[in-house]
Amino acid sequence: MKLAVDATALRLEREPYYHPVHGEVELFEAAWRNRVPVLLKGPTGCGKTRFVEYMAWRLGRPLVTVSCHDDLTAADLAGRYLVTAGETVWVDGPMTRAVRLGAILYLDEIVEARKDTTVVIHPLADDRRALFLEKRGEVVHAPPEFMLAISYNPGYQSVLKELKQSTRQRFVAMEFDYPAAEAEAAIVARESGVDGATAQALVRLAHMTRNLKGNGLDEGASTRLLVHAGKLIAQGVAPRTACEAAVALALSDEREMLAALHELVSTVF
Ligand code: ADP
Numbered sequence: 001m002k003l004a005v006d007a008t009a010l011r012l013e014r015e016p017y018y019h020p021v022h023g024e025v026e027l028f029e030a031a032w033r034n035r036v037p038v039l040l041k042g043p044t045g046c047g048k049t050r051f052v053e054y055m056a057w058r059l060g061r062p063l064v065t066v067s068c069h070d071d072l073t074a075a076d077l078a079g080r081y082l083v084t085a086g087e088t089v090w091v092d093g094p095m096t097r098a099v100r101l102g103a104i105l106y107l108d109e110i111v112e113a114r115k116d117t118t119v120v121i122h123p124l125a126d127d128r129r130a131l132f133l134e135k136r137g138e139v140v141h142a143p144p145e146f147m148l149a150i151s152y153n154p155g156y157q158s159v160l161k162e163l164k165q166s167t168r169q170r171f172v173a174m175e176f177d178y179p180a181a182e183a184e185a186a187i188v189a190r191e192s193g194v195d196g197a198t199a200q201a202l203v204r205l206a207h208m209t210r211n212l213k214g215n216g217l218d219e220g221a222s223t224r225l226l227v228h229a230g231k232l233i234a235q236g237v238a239p240r241t242a243c244e245a246a247v248a249l250a251l252s253d254e255r256e257m258l259a260a261l262h263e264l265v266s267t268v269f
């Protein structure tokens with residue numbers, strides 16, 4: 001039986017491409033050395049996951065990533081007894097696996113998870129650095145190399161889904177945002193294969209959509225969407241068509257907003 005959790009554990013063989021923005025690499029390293037967990041704040045698609053992948057590679061640690069969702073429980077993270085072929089066996093959840101491995105554990109969009117997950121996160125995120133597996137009567141102590149990193153997008157969370165003070169005050173917070181125009185164009189060119197001028201045009205389009213945030217759009221186009229558009233263009237899709245598909249339709253379903261986005265695409269391409 002499979003646990004109801006979408007987790008990946010990997011040891012990164014190759015250096016992931018990451019364009020540092022401002023001192024986040026040094027800050028993360030200092031936190032890791034001091035065994036302090038980190039909280040990455042920022043909009044979706046701005047490079048948080050890529051950053052954690054890069055840091056895991058840099059620090060030579062395996063990376064366990066869990067995409068949190070509203071059905072995710074403490075047992076999904078910690079583990080549970082399962083009955084297979086008449087036998088009851090304990091199966092570690094991704095969090096327990098990550099602690100035993102001395103991995104970097106990345107809980108993406110933590111506020112989406114069920115409230116009971118804080119019970120397992122808290123002792124791991126303070127000086128105890130331990131996981132209490134109540135059902136097994138076992139305490140798993142995190143080795144020094146283990147690190148907990150969580151992400152959170154304050155932009156579109158409802159008040160109900162705000163991160164509790166008792167949780168957030170256990171972490172060193174790092175703020176992420178879309179990279180500055182020049183850096184973002186370099187990232188888009190490198191990740192998608194488009195030329196520099198096209199990458200710059202995509203970034204201009206992104207800035208226009210980001211100005212619509214709060215005026216009909218919940219979020220503007222992320223770096224991720226620009227990379228998607230760039231990949232289509234690099235494959236020969238006409239830039240306007242690529243931007244309609246990868247940017248406009250990805251951002252909104254509303255007819256009026258789509259017309260406005262269409263206008264923006266036409267002014268850039
Ligand atoms: P998040 O975790 O914030 O939702 P990701 O890390 O998945 O976002 O970033 C989305 C994509 O944007 C990445 O797959 C990568 O192509 C690109 N990207 C964003 N920022 C950077 C960066 N600083 N360096 C390299 N790639 C980046």
